[in-house]
Amino acid sequence: MSARTRLTPEARREQLLELGVRMLATRSLEELSIDALAEEAGISRGLLYHYFRTKADFHEAVVERAAADVVRLTAPSGDPDPLVRLLSSVRAYVDYVETNQAGYTSLVQRAAGGNDRLREIYETTRAALTDRIFDAASPEDLVALGLVDDAATRLMVRGWGALVEDVVLAWVRAPAGISKDELITLVTNALVGLLPRP
Amino acid sequence: MSARTRLTPEARREQLLELGVRMLATRSLEELSIDALAEEAGISRGLLYHYFRTKADFHEAVVERAAADVVRLTAPSGDPDPLVRLLSSVRAYVDYVETNQAGYTSLVQRAAGGNDRLREIYETTRAALTDRIFDAASPEDLVALGLVDDAATRLMVRGWGALVEDVVLAWVRAPAGISKDELITLVTNALVGLLPRP
DNA sequence: GAGGCGTACTGAACAGCGGTCAATAGCGCT
DNA sequence: AGCGCTATTGACCGCTGTTCAGTACGCCTC
Numbered sequence: 001m002s003a004r005t006r007l008t009p010e011a012r013r014e015q016l017l018e019l020g021v022r023m024l025a026t027r028s029l030e031e032l033s034i035d036a037l038a039e040e041a042g043i044s045r046g047l048l049y050h051y052f053r054t055k056a057d058f059h060e061a062v063v064e065r066a067a068a069d070v071v072r073l074t075a076p077s078g079d080p081d082p083l084v085r086l087l088s089s090v091r092a093y094v095d096y097v098e099t100n101q102a103g104y105t106s107l108v109q110r111a112a113g114g115n116d117r118l119r120e121i122y123e124t125t126r127a128a129l130t131d132r133i134f135d136a137a138s139p140e141d142l143v144a145l146g147l148v149d150d151a152a153t154r155l156m157v158r159g160w161g162a163l164v165e166d167v168v169l170a171w172v173r174a175p176a177g178i179s180k181d182e183l184i185t186l187v188t189n190a191l192v193g194l195l196p197r198p
Numbered sequence: 199m200s201a202r203t204r205l206t207p208e209a210r211r212e213q214l215l216e217l218g219v220r221m222l223a224t225r226s227l228e229e230l231s232i233d234a235l236a237e238e239a240g241i242s243r244g245l246l247y248h249y250f251r252t253k254a255d256f257h258e259a260v261v262e263r264a265a266a267d268v269v270r271l272t273a274p275s276g277d278p279d280p281l282v283r284l285l286s287s288v289r290a291y292v293d294y295v296e297t298n299q300a301g302y303t304s305l306v307q308r309a310a311g312g313n314d315r316l317r318e319i320y321e322t323t324r325a326a327l328t329d330r331i332f333d334a335a336s337p338e339d340l341v342a343l344g345l346v347d348d349a350a351t352r353l354m355v356r357g358w359g360a361l362v363e364d365v366v367l368a369w370v371r372a373p374a375g376i377s378k379d380e381l382i383t384l385v386t387n388a389l390v391g392l393l394p395r396p
Numbered sequence: 397g398a399g400g401c402g403t404a405c406t407g408a409a410c411a412g413c414g415g416t417c418a419a420t421a422g423c424g425c426t
Numbered sequence: 427a428g429c430g431c432t433a434t435t436g437a438c439c440g441c442t443g444t445t446c447a448g449t450a451c452g453c454c455t456c
Contacts, residue, residue, distance in 0.1 A: 006422045006433055028313065030228070034414065044435050046416080055414060113311010115226065151375025152384055159365035159385070163392070166360035167353055177349025186350055186394055187357070193391035194361070196384055204404055204451045232443060242406050244445080253443060 013051050016041060020062035021069070025103035029059055029110040059110075060117055066107045067125040070096060076133060082141040089133050090164070090188050094180060097168050105169060130161045145192060152196045160191045203240075211249050214239060218260035219267070223301035227257055227308040257308075258315055264305045265323040268294060274331060280339040287331050288362070288386050292378060295366050303367060328359045343390060350394045358389045 007015070019041055023032055034055055038045045052058035074096045076089035097104050111122035134142065134157075147153060164187050171183050178186070205213070217239055221230055232253055236243045250256035272294045274287035295302050309320035332340065332355075345351060362385050369381050376384070 004420095004422060004434060009433080012433080033412090035412085045414085046436070047434055049415070050433065109311050109317070113307050119307070152380065155365055155368065155376070155381075156361075156384065156388065158368060159361035159388070162364035163354075163357035163361040167357035170353065170356060178353070182350065183353075186354065189394070190354065190357070190392035193393070194388035195391070196387070202405060202449095202451065207404080210404080231441090233441085243443085244407070245405055247444070248404070 009051070012047075016048065016051060016058075017061055017065050020058065021066045021103070024062060024066065024106050024110065025100075026106075028106070029114065032059070032062075056115065056117075059114070060121070063107065063111050063114075063118055063121055066103065067111070067121055070104065070107070071125060071128055074129065082134075082137045082145055085137075086133055086145075086191070087184065087188050089129075090184050093129070093164070094168055094184055097172055098180075101172050108165065108169070126161050126165070127158070130157055146195055156195055157191070160194060163187065163190065207249070210245075214246070214249060214256075215259055215263050218256065219264045219301070222260060222264065222304050222308065223298075224304075226304070227312065230257070230260075254313065254315075257312070258319070261305065261309050261312075261316055261319055264301065265309070265319055268302065268305070269323060269326055272327065280332075280335045280343055283335075284331055284343075284389070285382065285386050287327075288382050291327070291362070292366055292382055295370055296378075299370050306363065306367070324359050324363070325356070328355055344393055354393055355389070358392060361385065361388065 016037070020032065020037065023037065023040065027036070034045050034048055037058075038048060048055075048058060052061060074089070074092040076085050076092065079085045079088065108122070111118045111125075114122075134147065137145075142149070147157075167187055168183070171178070175183075214235070218230065218235065221235065221238065225234070232243050232246055235256075236246060246253075246256060250259060272287070272290040274283050274290065277283045277286060306320070309316045309323075312320075332345065335343075340347070345355075365385055366381070369376070373381075
C-alpha cells in the first residue's frame with residue numbers, strides 16, 4: 001500500500017487545509033474524521049499529526065482558513081458615501097453566501113457551536129465583517145448614519161450582524177416572497193432603524 | 199459493584215433527562231458522554247440504551263426538555279396592550295437568560311451547532327418564542343405595532359429573534375455600559391424600528 | 397412469607413476513532 | 427552514487443458508542 005509521495009511541508013499543509021475546507025461543506029465537523037481526511041488525501045492517519053498537534057488544532061486551522069476566505073471575498077467598495085459602502089458590503093455578503101451556501105452554512109454552524117477557540121474565531125470574524133464598514137468612515141459619516149460610539153450602539157451593531165447572518169441564511173435556504181435587492185435594502189435599512197434614538 | 203435499585207421506567211427516564219439538562223450546563227454535548235452520564239446517575243452504560251435508542255436520541259431528548267423549559271419559564275403576560283406584552287416577554291427572556299446563563303448558553307450553542315434534528319428543535323423553539331408575542335394580538339394590535347403579515351416582515355421578525363438572542367447573551371457575559379432596563383427597551387424598540395417601512 | 401414472573405438492569409465484548417511512536421523510504425545534496 | 431534528513435507509514439493503545447445474553451429486583455398471588 002505504498003506509492004509514497006513526499007511533498008514539501010508547505011505544499012502538504014496547504015493541500016490538507018484546502019481539502020478540509022472543501023470537505024467541511026458536505027460533512028459536519030465531527031464527521032470530518034482523521035480517517036476520512038486521510039483517505040481522501042491519500043495519506044496515512046499518522047501523517048496528519050506531523051502537521052497538526054491534534055484533531056481540534058486541525059479543525060481550528062480549517063475554520064480559520066474558511067473564515068479568512070469569507071472576509072477576503074466580501075470586501076466592501078471604497079466608495080466615499082458610507083451608506084453606499086454599507087449597501088455594497090451587504091450585497092457582497094449576500095452574493096458570497098448565495099454562491100457558497102453549503103460551505104458557509106456549515107462554517108457558521110460548526111464554528112458557532114464548537115469549542116471556545118472556534119467560537120472565538122467566529123466572533124472575531126463577524127466583528128471584522130461589521131467593523132470594517134465603519135472603520136473607513138469619518139466622524140461626519142458616522143453622524144450621517146446616526147451612529148454614536150457608545151455601549152448601546154456597539155451592542156446593537158453587533159446584534160445587527162447576527163440578524164443579517166440569520167436572515168440571509170434563511171433567505172438563501174428559501175428565498176420565498178422577496179427578491180435579492182429587496183433583501184439587501186431591507187437589512188441595510190434595518191441597521192439605521194434599530195439604533196437607539198438619541 | 200451492585201446495590202441495584204430498580205425504578206419505574208418513568209422515574210428513571212425522568213432522572214436521566216433532568217441529570218442530562220443539569221450536566222449540559224457545564225459540559226458540551228460531546229463531553230456529555232454515556233460514561234459520564236452513567237457514572238453520575240449511578241447506573242451502567244447499557245441501561246441508557248434501554249431508554250434511548252442511541253446517544254443522539256438521548257441528546258435530542260435533553261435539548262428538547264431544556265428548550266421546553268425556556269418556553270415555559272418565559273411566558274409573556276396576558277396584558278391587552280401588545281407593546282406592554284412585548285416588553286414583558288423580552289423582560290422575562292432577559293431574566294431567564296440572566297439566571298440560567300451557563301445552561302442557556304450551552305443549550306443555544308449545542309442545539310444551533312448540532313445535527314439537523316437538533317437545529318430543527320432550536321428553530322422551532324425560537325420561532326415559538328417570537329410567534330407567541332403576536333399570536334394573541336388582534337389585527338388592530340398588529341397595525342399599532344406597525345406589523346403587516348408579509349414575507350419581508352416575517353423574515354425580519356425572525357431576524358429580530360436572532361438579534362435579541364445574540365445581544366442578550368453578549369450583555370449577560372459582559373454587561374458593560376448599560377443597565378438591564380436599557381437593554382430591554384433597546385431591543386424592544388429595535389423590533390419596531392427595523393421593520394420595513396410601508 | 398414463599399415462590400414465581402416480568403423486566404429493569406448489568407457487564408463483558410466488539411467496532412470505530414483519536415492519538416503515539418518506532419521504523420522506513422523518498423528526495424535533495426555533495 | 428550514496429548519504430542524511432525528515433516526510434511518511436502502519437501497527438498499537440485507550441477511550442467511547444453500541445449490542446446482547448444473562449441476572450436479580452420488586453410486585454403479585456397464594
